[in-house]
Structure formats: structure tokens, C-alpha cells
Amino acid sequence: MKKGSLAHLAQPGAEIALRVTPKASRNLVEDGPDGLRVLVTTVPEGGKANQAVVKLLAQALGVAKTRLVLVRGATSRDKVFRVE
Numbered sequence: 352m353k354k355g356s357l358a359h360l361a362q363p364g365a366e367i368a369l370r371v372t373p374k375a376s377r378n379l380v381e382d383g384p385d386g387l388r389v390l391v392t393t394v395p396e397g398g399k400a401n402q403a404v405v406k407l408l409a410q411a412l413g414v415a416k417t418r419l420v421l422v423r424g425a426t427s428r429d430k431v432f433r434v435e
Contacts, residue, residue: 355413357382365434366422369408373400373428380411401425408432 357380360367368386375390391403401421409416414434424430 354410357387357411358413361412361414361418361434363434367408367412367432367434369404369430369432371400371404371428371430378403378407380407398425401430404430405432 370386370388372388372390373393373395375392377390378392379388379390381388381390389404389407391400391407393399393403405416405419405421409419412419412434418435420433420435422431422433
């Protein structure tokens with residue numbers, strides 16, 4: 352997705368649910384009928400995949416990485432982020 356293509360979701364206080372696929376062949380944020388999916392190439396060890404998800408999601412939303420807070424799903428594929 353292009354930078355800021357999901358900017359309409361970046362309202363302060365909004366919670367964004369997504370499904371993460373680690374160890375994918377490419378980094379991608381896609382908005383499908385089942386909700387947001389984030390594919391990252393990094394492995395889910397030591398929080399590396401979560402860091403990659405925050406970076407990609409921030410770019411897609413057009414916000415700073417520090418404005419995204421992981422609410423639920425630190426060790427799960429299903430995650431919920433809140434926009435500060």
C-alpha cells in the first residue's frame with residue numbers, strides 16, 4: 352500500500368484490528384474483506400515481527416510509529432493497535 356493510503360483509519364483513539372503473517376515473502380499491508388492483513392518478512396522472535404508491523408502500519412496510516420500502541424496480541428497473530 353502507498354504511504355498514507357489508510358489515513359482515514361488514523362483517528363485518535365481508534366482501535367485497529369489486524370492479522371499478521373510473519374516470515375512472508377514480502378512486506379505488505381492489505382485491506383481485504385476480512386479486515387487488515389499485514390505480511391512481514393521478519394521472524395517472530397524477540398518482538399522483531401511486532402516492530403516490523405508497527406513500521407508498516409504507521410506508513411500505511413501516515414502517522415508516526417510512536418502514535419501506535421499495541422493493545423492486544425503481543426504474541427498472537429491477531430493484534431489490536433490503538434492510534435494515540
